[in-house]
Amino acid sequence: MNKLKSATKHLYLLGLLLLMVFLQYCKSKQTASTTFEAKTFENPVTYNKDISPIMEQKCTPCHYPERGKKKLLDTYRATKNNIDDIIHRVQLAATEEDFMPFKSKKEPLTVAEIQLMKDWVSQGMPE
Numbered sequence: 001m002n003k004l005k006s007a008t009k010h011l012y013l014l015g016l017l018l019l020m021v022f023l024q025y026c027k028s029k030q031t032a033s034t035t036f037e038a039k040t041f042e043n044p045v046t047y048n049k050d051i052s053p054i055m056e057q058k059c060t061p062c063h064y065p066e067r068g069k070k071k072l073l074d075t076y077r078a079t080k081n082n083i084d085d086i087i088h089r090v091q092l093a094a095t096e097e098d099f100m101p102f103k104s105k106k107e108p109l110t111v112a113e114i115q116l117m118k119d120w121v122s123q124g125m126p127e
């Protein structure tokens, strides 16, 4: 009787473990397929749709004509020509001198926003 009880308990735990593994598997499959979609041509990362809004939110007014004293980064061409420096700077520690947004006057870019910039580069920076 006791033996049976402990066997049932083991079976129950095993089932639970399998369920957890299965759920984890489903979850990883799901995220893998969404990142894949984002990288296909159905949903390309473009300057106008994705990159410009980030720049407008995080790099104004300093790099936009209204304050125009710093290097302008307000157009497709300017962003494209400076993308390596941009991606480098937004990933620095906020305490570093070269970090952008300058002196943390604006919120730092999120991991997702930085990833979007990298995806944009790997897709050939479409406008």
Ligand code: HEC
Residues within 6 Å of the ligand: 055, 058, 059, 060, 061, 062, 063, 070, 071, 073, 082, 085, 086, 089, 090, 097, 098, 100, 101, 102, 105, 106, 109
């Ligand atoms: C509060 C004002 C301010 C904001 C906001 C800001 N910057 Fe800057 N940026 C500066 C200043 C000042 C400099 C010049 C100092 C330096 O070279 O480190 C600079 C320099 C730069 C440079 C080098 C330009 C050159 O002359 O080659 C790049 C690239 C840059 N910023 C990118 C960005 C990006 C990308 C953002 C938004 C995520 C941003 N900055 C937000 C003030 C700002």
